[in-house]
Amino acid sequence: MxxxxxxxxxxxxxxxxxxxxxxxxxxxxxxxxxxxxxxxxxxxxxxxxxxxxxxxxxxxxxxxxxxxxxxxxxxxxxxxxxxxxxxxxxxxxxxxxxxxxxxxxxxxxxxxxxxxxxxxxxxxxxxxxxxxxxxxxxxxxxxxxxxxxxxxxxxxxxxxxxxxxxxxxxxxxxxxxxxxxxxxxxxxxxxxxxxxxxxxxxxxxxxxxxxxxxxxxxxxxxxxxxxxxxxxxxxxxxxxxxxxxxxxxxxxxxxxxxxxxxxxxxxxxxxxxxxxxxxxxxxxxxxxxxxxxxxxxxxxxxxxxxxxxxxxxxxxxxxxxxxxxxxxxxxxxxxxxxxxxxxxxxxxxxxREEMLRFAKRGGGTIDVHAHRLRSPLTGTAGVRQFQFVPLPDGLEIRISVFPGIVADAVSRKIEDAIRATLDAVDAQPSILAVKVVDAIDRSGAGAKVRLVATAAARSPDKR
The missing domain is CATH 3.40.50.12780 (ANL, N-terminal domain)
Known part of the structure; x- marks a missing residue:
């Protein structure tokens, strides 16, 4: 009920x-x-x-x-x-x-x-x-x-x-x-x-x-x-x-x-x-x-x-x-x-929970807040939703796109932009992957969209 x-x-x-x-x-x-x-x-x-x-x-x-x-x-x-x-x-x-x-x-x-x-x-x-x-x-x-x-x-x-x-x-x-x-x-x-x-x-x-x-x-x-x-x-x-x-x-x-x-x-x-x-x-x-x-x-x-x-x-x-x-x-x-x-x-x-940690050029680690990575996503035409999922060796960026948008082209553009943003602060993730999904679910009683999710919080694959 x-x-x-x-x-x-x-x-x-x-x-x-x-x-x-x-x-x-x-x-x-x-x-x-x-x-x-x-x-x-x-x-x-x-x-x-x-x-x-x-x-x-x-x-x-x-x-x-x-x-x-x-x-x-x-x-x-x-x-x-x-x-x-x-x-x-x-x-x-x-x-x-x-x-x-x-x-x-x-x-x-x-x-x-x-x-x-x-x-x-x-x-x-x-x-x-x-x-x-x-x-x-x-x-x-x-x-x-x-x-x-x-x-x-x-x-x-x-x-x-x-x-x-x-x-x-x-x-x-x-x-x-x-x-x-x-x-x-x-x-x-x-x-x-x-x-x-x-x-x-x-x-x-x-x-x-x-x-x-x-x-x-x-x-x-x-x-x-x-x-x-x-x-x-x-x-x-x-x-x-x-x-x-x-x-x-x-x-x-x-x-x-x-x-x-x-x-x-x-x-x-x-x-x-x-x-x-x-x-x-x-x-x-x-x-x-x-x-x-x-x-x-x-x-x-x-x-x-x-x-x-x-x-x-x-x-x-x-x-x-x-x-x-x-x-x-x-x-x-x-x-x-x-x-x-x-x-x-x-x-x-x-x-604080939206802070992402990456390997740093020259050794050690560096923390980068997820909001620093928003601009490449909000500035890319065709992106409907996005979410970051920290991985042990890097980052997965989940996106959903509007109908009629060529997802592969958008994914490549986002990956290049995120790499450039991270490179500017000497962050060097081993893995950086853009994953296209049908939708990014709202979570919890508040039905909010989390900017940073856990790997366990799966969204349905688009392809």
Whole structure:
């Protein structure tokens, strides 16, 4: 039996009131915002050590002596899952109970009539779960509504989403709540037949579409072919790394802007670009963000870090203190001209798990991030999808191509371009192979396209 679709669980009046209160904070000064954040942090830390056995043991002494947050231990996904029952602050919840609910027939419903729960496989492939109490879920959705208002999306805007098919995934759950305040918006997901999506979009004529960056490419190809006939002014993207070529595709195809958003399943909506599309403004009234190096030492604004640490301020059921996200983030070095008080992420280079290792000319090894190899693929006509698969002695590049394209010619061009890119940084893989497949499957509950896959994640051969 397939899971039931998610339904809205929030009272729309309460959501409107809370989002209005959050929106008013856009007028705060930077000093007001940071003062509020500091007060909320101390409140959350006190709650954590009094209500969570895990935090009482690990940070109780640090809170008692008012240590700086940078002195606190880091919590990663493995530790979260291993210690879930001791981290969660409501004694009615445990990991197995949440997992049973998510694996059941109606994962989109409230657990125990109170808790919104979700799961993620993430880039690492290790499953993570989360639970939001009613107040935390209201805060999460109101934060998303505020972000949307910042970029001109109101309740009357013809806005719709095309994200995950499974109610296990947080994007599906958020979509259900947002459709409740826009009742005419149709529900679509990326695993539906393309023909169905095209027909629905043509009928609805959305002003704004929220989806994965990879799906913007799909829609652009349909528009170019003449099957899709829409005129959106804005795309909101999330969950996959947004690259400049996707912005260019949206601009060339529809003269549309792309505004990126930043959502973490375990934490909720965390950031969003304003219409300047020059970095992700962060919800610092709901989180504390730290960019650190591999040894968890802070890095300066304008310097790329190895990971992002997030401390939640609104979810009292599952508080996260310095939770590790493997995004390689660079914070902005100057305020945004838009005037919002929220600082912003200037760029996300990708995940640490997307780093590829090759033999190096002259001996040793060299690490090359998969995003460095994107350009030869995005710049090659006829390529529909692509994915990198690391091999013990090199790299396999999987591609799917559009109908009528000579796959052999495209493969040779890509192989030559990738070799030249790697050669420029002294990387010398023994094996470099381009493999043409019918399609590259979307994976996990989120139905995202992984940039870097494992060799075990096979796609059907085209030939």
């Amino acid at each position: 397939s899971p039931s679709p998610s339904i809205a669980t929030l009272d729309t009046r309460a959501l409107r009131q809370h989002s209005e209160a959050l929106f008013s904070r856009c007028q705060w000064s930077r000093e007001q915002l940071l003062s509020f954040q500091a007060t909320q942090l101390q409140s959350m830390l006190q709650h954590a050590i009094h209500s969570s056995p895990y935090y009482r043991d690990t940070i109780g002494a640090l809170v008692a002596r008012e240590a700086a947050l940078a002195a606190f231990p880091v919590l990663n996904k493995h530790a979260l899952m291993e210690n879930f029952d001791r981290i969660v602050t409501d004694t009615r919840l445990d990991r197995h109970q949440v997992e049973r609910h998510l694996d059941g027939d109606d994962p989109g419903s409230l657990l125990l009539g109170e808790f919104s729960v979700a799961a993620t496989g993430g880039t690492t492939g290790e499953r993570g779960i989360t639970a939001f109490d009613g107040a935390a879920w209201l805060a999460a959705i109101a934060t998303m509504v505020r972000f949307q208002r910042i970029i001109g999306i109101e309740e009357t805007t013809r806005s719709m989403a095309v994200f995950a098919s499974s109610p296990v995934h947080i994007s599906h759950r958020i979509g259900a709540e947002l459709r409740a305040i826009r009742p005419k918006a149709p529900g679509l997901n990326v695993l539906m037949p393309t023909e169905t999506i095209v027909e629905t979009l043509n009928a609805y004529q959305p002003e704004v579409i929220s989806t994965y960056p990879s799906f913007v490419r799909v829609l652009a190809a349909e528009q170019e072919a003449g099957r899709l006939r829409i005129r959106p002014r804005l795309f909101r993207t999330s969950a996959e790394t947004l690259t400049q070529d996707v912005r260019a595709i949206a601009a060339e195809t529809w003269q549309a802007t792309v505004a990126n958003s930043y959502v973490c399943t375990e934490a909720g909506p965390m950031g969003h670009e304003c219409l300047r599309a020059d970095g992700l403004h962060l919800a610092e009234d709901a989180f504390v963000f730290e960019v650190v190096d591999t040894d968890n030492r802070p890095v300066a604004n304008g310097t790329q870090g190895a990971k992002l640490l997030v401390t939640t301020l609104t979810n009292r059921t599952l508080p996260l203190v310095r939770y590790e996200i493997s995004d390689m983030v660079t914070m902005a070095s100057e305020p945004c001209p838009c005037g919002l008080p929220f600082w912003r992420i200037a760029s996300i280079a990708g995940r």
